[in-house]
């Protein structure tokens with residue numbers, strides 16, 4: 001399968017990274033969202049990130065121009081019609097994803113793979129209303145998508161084996177290491193294991209056992225994690241992390257995933273982590289400052 005044109009829906013943290021990655025690999029990619037202004041902002045973020053690489057001598061101005069020139073902003077799903085491969089990276093909500101796949105199916109070419117970057121929504125559930133559920137597959141990039149090596153490929157009950165194989169090939173073409181789950185499980189492997197750890201860190205904070213900085217320091221220094229669990233939740237997005245743990249708790253009924261009310265309170269207050277500049281840390285200044293969360 002040759003992918004010349006890609007379509008990425010959702011220009012948030014993940015969609016932006018996935019579109020940049022495709023463009024860096026020479027694919028013409030359309031990046032779309034509910035509103036084109038969101039995509040314009042994402043393109044500015046990509047440009048800023050690439051400019052930092054130019055400043056460090058790791059990339060040339062011409063390369064930046066090439067990469068940016070391969071990303072076309074759009075709105076809605078209409079431009080998926082030209083795509084050879086589609087990645088959905090919208091909000092983590094199974095009903096909205098179902099409706100979105102319905103819309104995508106009505107415009108895309110026959111046989112084109114529709115991949116979802118979902119963390120914890122069931123692929124079988126997302127594709128349950130689709131005309132051709134066999135072409136829908138989970139393709140879970142990790143954050144930041146340009147940097148992290150792993151992509152977990154998660155088939156649903158109806159996903160065709162050749163769709164899994166072609167998604168694996170495409171993953172390798174993008175320079176990533178695929179892990180294919182043997183069957184659908186909620187949140188695959190890495191995110192499921194990590195969710196329990198991240199959740200526990202929030203409970204330790206809620207119980208007043210450690211401060212934000214001490215919890216992150218303990219995990220970094222005590223288990224050689226490159227970043228602390230609370231820093232990581234801020235990077236993921238507190239709303240996204242909450243949606244994922246809620247799904248795991250609802251589907252598995254396991255107390256390891258019971259989301260702490262503190263997370264809900266933070267989302268209500270608009271503390272979504274890095275993307276809103278406030279979470280467990282305050283990102284408004286030069287360096288992140290731990291928040292006094294109660």
Ligand SMILES: NC(=O)c1ccc[n+]([C@@H]2O[C@H](COP(=O)([O-])OP(=O)(O)OC[C@H]3O[C@@H](n4cnc5c(N)ncnc54)[C@H](O)[C@@H]3O)[C@@H](O)[C@H]2O)c1
Pocket residue numbers: 009010011012013014015032033034038076089090091092093096100117118119120140141142143235236237240275
């Ligand atoms: N953040 C992470 O670390 C991470 C890692 C792996 C996978 N994921 C998954 O990737 C997906 C996106 O997460 P994110 O962190 O990029 O979220 P985000 O909040 O940064 O961005 C979501 C984007 O989707 C857009 N959107 C919402 N509904 C839409 C619709 N109907 N059509 C088009 N666009 C729509 C929003 O406007 C927003 O720009 C989620 O399913 C999430 O679970 C997230």
